[in-house]
Structure formats: C-alpha cells, structure tokens
C-alpha cells in the first residue's frame with residue numbers, strides 16, 4: 001500500500017480499514033484519492049482513502065469501521081456518471097469502490113434469473129450470459145464496458161432493452177444490501193430460507209425501494225437479474241427528420257407498439273462533427289465490425305453493402321437522426337417488426353443508411369467516450385417527459401439556446417440534443433454540452449486507446465466552465481417547468497423539491513432507519 005499522510009485523526013480509521021480489507025485494498029495515495037474524487041464532470045473534495053472490499057463480509061466490516069469513526073462512505077461503481085453522484089463533499093470520507101465485487105454467483109437458465117455481484121460490469125455479465133444463450137431483460141447502458149450493475153440499479157439507466165422494458169431497474173428481481181450499521185438485508189423472493197430469487201412482486205416492493213436510491217439507502221452487494229433468451233435475429237433502421245415534432249410522433253408510434261428494443265438518436269450536426277474526424281481506416285474498421293457481428297456470410301455481405309452504399313451520405317442533409325433496433329425470434333418475425341416500424345414512421349421521416357444502428361448492434365459496449373472525439377469536455381443533462389410534453393420542452397430549449405448563442409461562441413461552448421425512450425411511457429431528451437477545457441486526471445485515465453493521439457486536451461477555460469455550470473442550473477430549471485423526471489439523480493436533479501410531504505417524510509424515515517448516522521452517500525437524492 002502506498003500512503004501519503006492522512007493526518008493523525010485519520011490514522012486510526014485507515015488502520016481499521018486496512019484490517020477490514022487488507023493493505024492492498026485500502027489505498028491512500030494522492031493519485032488514487034484524486035481519481036476517486038472525480039467524475040466525468042468535476043471534483044469536489046478528496047477522500048481519506050479508497051477502499052475496495054472483495055466480499056459482502058468485507059463491505060460490512062468497512063461500513064462498521066466508518067460508522068465507528070463517524071466517517072462518510074461514498075460508493076463508486078464504474079464511476080461513469082456526471083451528477084456528483086459518488087463525489088465526496090467533505091474531508092472526513094472514504095470512497096468505497098465496488099470493483100472487486102465482480103463474481104457471478106448463480107445463473108439459473110431454467111428459471112431465468114442470475115445473481116451477480118454489484119461491481120460486475122454489464123459487458124462482463126452479458127458475455128457470461130451469452131454462453132447460456134441468455135441475457136438480462138435490460139442488458140446495459142452504452143457505458144457498460146466500465147459501468148456496473150450496482151451503479152445502474154442505484155441510479156437508473158436506459159439503453160439496451162429499454163425500448164421494451166424501460167430503465168435498468170426493470171431487470172431487478174432482488175437485491176442484497178449492506179446497511180449503515182453493517183447489517184445485511186435481502187429483498188425479493190430470495191429473502192426467505194430455501195426460496196429461490198426468481199420473483200420480485202411478492203408483497204410490498206422492497207427491491208423497488210432500494211432501486212434508484214442514488215446509493216443513499218445502503219451498499220448493494222448483489223443483484224438478481226431477470227433473464228430472457230437471446231433473440232435469433234436483429235436489425236436496425238435509421239431515419240432522418242427535419243421537424244422535431246415529426247420525430248417525436250414517429251417515436252411515440254413505434255414505442256406505443258412496443259416495436260423497438262432500443263431507440264436512440266442525435267442532432268445530425270453532432271453526428272457529422274463526430275464522423276468528420278474519423279479516418280477512412282476507422283470507417284473500414286467499423287464496417288468490418290458490423291459485418292463480423294452479422295449472423296451469417298450472406299447477411300454480413302448484405303449489411304456491409306448497405307453501409308458502403310449509404311456511406312456517410314445520410315449526414316449531408318436533415319436536422320435529426322433516429323435509430324430503432326428491433327429483434328425477432330426468427331427471420332420472419334424480424335421482417336414483420338421492421339415492416340411495422342417503417343409503417344409507424346410513415347412519411348414523417350426518410351429512411352437512411354443504417355450505419356449508426358448497425359454499429360451499435362455490433363459494438364454495444366464501446367470504450368466510453370468521456371470526452372468528444374476531438375477532446376472537448378462534455379456534460380450530458382437529461383429529462384424524461386411524456387411524449388405530449390417533448391415538443392414544448394425542445395422549443396423552449398431552442399429559445400433558451402438562442403438567447404445565449406453569442407456567449408457560447410465567445411467561450412467555446414456548444415450544445416446538442418440526443419434522445420431515447422423508456423418503454424412506452426417516456427421520451428428521454430438529453431442535452432450534451434461540450435466545451436474546450438483542460439482535462440481532469442479522470443479523463444487521462446479513462447481516455448479510450450483509439451482516441452489517444454486524436455483527441456487532445458484543451459487549455460484551461462474557466463469562463464467556459466462557469467457558463468457550463470450556469471447552463472446546467474438553468475436547464476435543470478427548464479426541465480422542471482416541463483414536468484421532467486430523471487434517472488441518475490445523484491446530487492444534481494431536484495428529486496426532493498416540492499415533493500408530496502407524506503412521501504418525502506416516509507422516505508426520510510427509511511433513510512433514518514437504514515442509515516441513522518447519515519453517513520452513506522450523504523446528500524444523495526437531496527434527503
């Protein structure tokens with residue numbers, strides 16, 4: 001273990017933590033503490049140590065030590081969020097890193113559930129389930145190469161499977177959670193002796209209570225996932241639109257029919273800027289990846305040809321791009337779903353080469369892009385609204401952006417809209433703000449290999465940074481006015497604001513019960 005001085009006050013704490021997890025896994029080096037104090041967006045305070053327990057028992061021991069030493073515990077999964085969700089906000093704290101809780105405990109292929117430890121990444125879980133011809137009904141966010149099952153259950157995520165099933169928490173059948181005093185509880189049917197973990201909806205939904213809690217109610221150590229057979233066939237369709245309201249209506253129709261497994265898109269200008277930098281070599285590599293992922297040689301050739309002939313022409317015109325991925329138990333069902341999606345979109349959009357859609361199918365978990373392709377810093381801010389509110393939200397945003405356009409240009413700040421869905425219920429609208437700035441050590445550490453030498457660090461831009469922070473606050477207000485709800489609440493979105501008093505009081509009393517000293521992820525959810 002490398003240790004810089006934690007101060008006399010912290011020495012006893014550090015010794016006790018070392019006793020709990022071993023010297024290799026309680027790290028106090030400046031480098032490790034700095035990295036753990038940062039997310040994609042920013043940093044607040046440095047923790048005293050970064051502690052990585054390797055079992056539920058070690059998590060219990062760590063929480064008991066922190067309880068005894070009145071020290072806050074900030075829980076970090078893959079660290080792929082940007083809402084201050086796990087960032088220490090005080091000196092007397094540790095970061096509990098779940099990276100060593102990475103075992104798959106059980107796969108029950110017959111009864112369709114799997115219990116995995118909370119620090120497993122989505123890509124690792126998916127690879128293991130694939131060997132059994134299975135997958136989780138929600139099978140990961142795009143950051144799933146690094147982000148964890150525990151992270152997505154604690155803050156909610158969408159993407160793979162969300163078109164039909166909604167957010168990540170729809171896949172949770174049960175949880176194992178360590179509470180503030182170090183005790184453990186199990187939710188779902190697995191919470192009774194000799195009962196398997198196959199069922200969630202038995203009595204009040206205690207699994208749901210801990211889902212989306214931003215880690216405020218305890219440390220999840222294991223998650224039981226609901227499984228389904230992997231589909232035999234899948235394909236993506238892409239469309240361009242000039243009118244945002246037509247895009248929303250097309251999305252609503254596809255979602256209403258439950259036709260797409262995944263829905264995602266972006267303003268064309270954002271895709272254009274990202275694609276513009278790529279070399280021909282990269283295009284060829286992408287094409288190869290898409291063809292390799294196709295299920296047979298004929299299909300591979302067909303897909304390859306479509307991408308080659310479509311090339312990047314779809315980037316030339318139109319304002320918005322939208323992709324739908326769909327699946328079928330066999331080729332006939334897939335063809336029917338593709339037909340139904342085309343019919344639902346109708347003449348609202350124009351079908352274009354499905355390059356983006358096929359690439360996402362071929363590489364669902366790329367190395368997460370924690371800066372733009374050129375190296376600009378980024379901050380996503382999202383809202384989920386009913387389909388009927390999406391257009392009004394977007395229009396007010398465009399007026400807002402017009403009002404600050406000159407300031408954005410002067411300070412090297414740009415913003416683009418991307419979108420997705422959550423099952424039939426919600427349109428997910430997200431602004432991604434980009435700005436030139438220096439990187440945090442986080443960005444240097446997680447920069448994907450393929451971006452090295454392409455993306456470069458900017459110069460310090462405090463004025464740009466200040467504008468981004470102001471935009472963050474103003475956009476959250478704008479979303480609130482449109483009745484938005486959010487995943488990834490962390491400490492950024494106003495979950496507690498004006499909430500029904502009875503509901504808030506109940507939640508606060510639960511927090512008091514499971515974490516009486518208020519030392520687990522203090523401040524998360526705003527409770």
Ligand SMILES: Cc1cc2nc3c(=O)[nH]c(=O)nc-3n(C[C@H](O)[C@H](O)[C@H](O)COP(=O)(O)OP(=O)(O)OC[C@H]3O[C@@H](n4cnc5c(N)ncnc54)[C@H](O)[C@@H]3O)c2cc1C
Nearest residue numbers: 077078079080081085141142143148150151157158215220
């Ligand atoms: C390039 C990129 C792509 C992304 N793609 C998507 C996407 O497709 N869809 C999407 O929804 N989001 C996406 N995100 C956002 C983010 O990666 C996801 O929300 C992801 O689920 C975060 O998981 P994590 O393991 O990194 O959690 P962290 O960021 O480590 O933590 C998130 C929250 O969960 C808590 N937490 C983590 N583990 C536990 C645990 N075991 N017990 C209790 N609390 C815990 C933390 O305290 C924190 O409050 C993306 C981010 C990036 C940078």
